[in-house]
Amino acid sequence: MSVKQDQVLGFDEHDEMVRPAMEVVEFEETAKAMVSRRGFLSGGAAVGATAFVMGSTTLAAGKALAGEEMKMSRLAFEMVKANAHDTVTVPKGYKWEVLASWGEPLFSNAPAFDPKTGGTGASQEMAFGDHNDGMALFVHNGRQILCVNNEYTNLNTLHANRADGKPTTADDIRKSKAAHGVSVVEIARTGGNWGIVKDSEFNRRITADTEMDITGPARGHDLLKTKADPRGVVAKGTWNNCGNGQTPWGTYLTCEENFNGYFSSSNKEFPLTSQMKRYGISHDDWGYSWAMADERFDLSKEPQEPNRFGYIVEIDPMNPTARPKKRTALGRFKHENAEVEVAANGHVVVYLGDDERGEFLYRFVSKNKYVSGGDNSNLLEEGTLYVAKFNENNTGHWMALTPESTGMTEAEIAIYTRLAASKLGATTMDRPEWVASNPNKAEVFCALTNNKNRGVKPNAGGDATPAVGPNPRVKNNFGQIVRWVPANQDHTAEKFTWDLFVLAGNPAVYDDANAGSKNVNKDNMFNSPDGLRFDKKGLLWIQTDGNYSNEGGFAGQGNNQMLVGDPETGEIKRFLVGPKECEITGAAWSADRTTMFVSVQHPGEKGDSVWPNGGMPRSSVIAISREDGAIIG
Numbered sequence: 001m002s003v004k005q006d007q008v009l010g011f012d013e014h015d016e017m018v019r020p021a022m023e024v025v026e027f028e029e030t031a032k033a034m035v036s037r038r039g040f041l042s043g044g045a046a047v048g049a050t051a052f053v054m055g056s057t058t059l060a061a062g063k064a065l066a067g068e069e070m071k072m073s074r075l076a077f078e079m080v081k082a083n084a085h086d087t088v089t090v091p092k093g094y095k096w097e098v099l100a101s102w103g104e105p106l107f108s109n110a111p112a113f114d115p116k117t118g119g120t121g122a123s124q125e126m127a128f129g130d131h132n133d134g135m136a137l138f139v140h141n142g143r144q145i146l147c148v149n150n151e152y153t154n155l156n157t158l159h160a161n162r163a164d165g166k167p168t169t170a171d172d173i174r175k176s177k178a179a180h181g182v183s184v185v186e187i188a189r190t191g192g193n194w195g196i197v198k199d200s201e202f203n204r205r206i207t208a209d210t211e212m213d214i215t216g217p218a219r220g221h222d223l224l225k226t227k228a229d230p231r232g233v234v235a236k237g238t239w240n241n242c243g244n245g246q247t248p249w250g251t252y253l254t255c256e257e258n259f260n261g262y263f264s265s266s267n268k269e270f271p272l273t274s275q276m277k278r279y280g281i282s283h284d285d286w287g288y289s290w291a292m293a294d295e296r297f298d299l300s301k302e303p304q305e306p307n308r309f310g311y312i313v314e315i316d317p318m319n320p321t322a323r324p325k326k327r328t329a330l331g332r333f334k335h336e337n338a339e340v341e342v343a344a345n346g347h348v349v350v351y352l353g354d355d356e357r358g359e360f361l362y363r364f365v366s367k368n369k370y371v372s373g374g375d376n377s378n379l380l381e382e383g384t385l386y387v388a389k390f391n392e393n394n395t396g397h398w399m400a401l402t403p404e405s406t407g408m409t410e411a412e413i414a415i416y417t418r419l420a421a422s423k424l425g426a427t428t429m430d431r432p433e434w435v436a437s438n439p440n441k442a443e444v445f446c447a448l449t450n451n452k453n454r455g456v457k458p459n460a461g462g463d464a465t466p467a468v469g470p471n472p473r474v475k476n477n478f479g480q481i482v483r484w485v486p487a488n489q490d491h492t493a494e495k496f497t498w499d500l501f502v503l504a505g506n507p508a509v510y511d512d513a514n515a516g517s518k519n520v521n522k523d524n525m526f527n528s529p530d531g532l533r534f535d536k537k538g539l540l541w542i543q544t545d546g547n548y549s550n551e552g553g554f555a556g557q558g559n560n561q562m563l564v565g566d567p568e569t570g571e572i573k574r575f576l577v578g579p580k581e582c583e584i585t586g587a588a589w590s591a592d593r594t595t596m597f598v599s600v601q602h603p604g605e606k607g608d609s610v611w612p613n614g615g616m617p618r619s620s621v622i623a624i625s626r627e628d629g630a631i632i633g
């Protein structure tokens with residue numbers, strides 16, 4: 001089937017078109033088939049009942065709020081009501097402004113953004129990329145440098161110069177490749193307003209054509225060798241960079257997610273291997289048409305090119321000439337983000353989600369130890385990758401992916417990570433999105449955004465997806481956030497305990513499991529948690545990328561939004577609502593923490609938004625601050 005991106009389909013919907021579910025069952029029937037809400041709240045007998053016993057294990061949070069706890073709430077703002085407005089809504093006493101939008105020039109010799117055409121290849125290479133997502137702020141000699149992922153594009157807005165919104169010329173492809181990747185920009189607040197410091201020596205675009213070194217166990221492996229790189233050591237570019245990470249040694253981690261959607265085959269008889277199928281590589285791309293101007297995206301001409309993508313890339317933002325490094329030791333899958341912790345024993349731990357229905361949650365533990373002030377530049381070069389196994393009794397453990405456990409070489413584990421994890425019987429998850437680790441205690445959270453295939457069909461590797469444990473709902477439309485606590489507060493420990501921090505839902509429509517957990521009510525409800533970030537106070541910022549129809553099972557939930565959760569009490573409050581048809585994702589704080597930066601991604605992805613300036617909608621990073629200038633987060 002030929003799958004092309006157009007204005008009426010969201011990103012997830014394209015993915016589903018490539019590999020549709022076996023059957024479609026009406027949402028209402030799904031709801032009826034589930035356990036009653038009352039049943040699950042009491043931990044009664046039903047699918048995965050133990051998973052629903054919020055606060056009944058050694059983990060204290062997730063319980064309903066009693067009156068006294070409400071009075072002591074740490075979420076000191078007036079909750080924003082759900083809405084479907086075409087603007088950003090923040091609580092009383094807060095304000096927002098646009099920091100940077102797609103196409104904004106980073107240099108004074110670059111042309112201004114042209115909203116009629118969306119610019120050219122040359123202008124885009126000198127401008128802020130499209131579809132801003134994960135981000136991190138670095139402070140260097142008092143200057144503030146923001147790294148922002150540019151995940152993907154909407155064809156109809158990117159190619160506004162074409163009547164049908166489809167790329168037509170080589171320059172359209174050049175523009176498309178340059179709209180992806182990472183934007184590194186120095187930012188400053190001048191005259192009270194945040195903006196990009198034009199011509200800063202730190203300003204830099206990393207795109208789908210930027211050369212980068214392949215490091216780690218897969219470096220030089222036969223599977224990575226191509227005509228352009230017969231040694232298998234230098235990859236060209238990075239794209240579909242979704243979430244991110246930040247290391248204590250001052251580097252930025254960008255995470256390659258749906259890298260598969262850019263490859264196609266001019267020969268429709270080209271045989272797809274089982275490994276290609278597991279990673280969603282098919283004869284058709286998602287409408288980007290990069291093969292039109294660059295043969296390496298044509299599988300029949302360069303079948304190993306996809307093996308060079310799907311990794312974590314490490315970037316040194318303070319050194320604009322440093323080559324980015326692909327860290328194959330952290331595995332190859334549809335990476336969401338990379339949450340970095342330094343364990344008490346000095347080893348660096350990176351938590352990693354694979355965002356696909358029924359895929360897995362991973363942990364990397366470095367071989368060497370972090371040394372404060374030392375040379376930590378290659379800590380992500382060597383280590384062990386683990387995959388998570390969750391048991392129904394709220395315990396779990398990490399399983400090491402090694403040659404002994406998998407029968408695969410270290411390089412093969414790095415390249416075909418999904419297959420290695422399947423061999424160990426890891427727990428199939430409801431699309432692991434961002435992982436966030438509490439800076440004040442050893443507990444880690446992962447957003448499991450939704451999974452309509454849960455309990456319906458296996459994952460692409462044939463692994464079963466029973467509705468149990470941290471993925472308790474059949475045809476899960478709302479998503480949940482799982483939390484685990486490493487044994488002995490040690491992030492390198494084998495064992496952990498877990499619970500569900502929240503089960504999202506709609507208690508205004510449902511009275512069964514689709515109503516959500518006790519800490520979800522008619523006022524704070526949402527669906528499809530995705531972005532997760534902790535602030536310094538230990539509050540969890542929750543961002544959504546879900547169904548914004550505001551109808552049926554999603555009635556009353558409005559546009560995508562950002563909420564704040566308190567891990568200690570389970571309380572959740574809505575802080576922000578985005579404009580129409582956007583997703584809210586990624587967060588960073590200014591050096592003085594009086595400003596929070598957040599990505600508003602793909603406003604008007606189906607054509608119904610003119611945010612932020614009127615006319616063509618543009619993905620933008622916004623800066624949120626308090627009217628009184630106090631610290632936020």
Ligand code: FEO
Pocket residue numbers: 151242243257336355433
């Ligand atoms: Fe790009 Fe899984 O979100």
Ligand code: CA
Pocket residue numbers: 133151242545583585601
């Ligand atoms: Ca996204």
Ligand code: CA
Pocket residue numbers: 242243336433434530531545585
């Ligand atoms: Ca995401």
Ligand code: CA
Pocket residue numbers: 433449530545
């Ligand atoms: Ca998502």
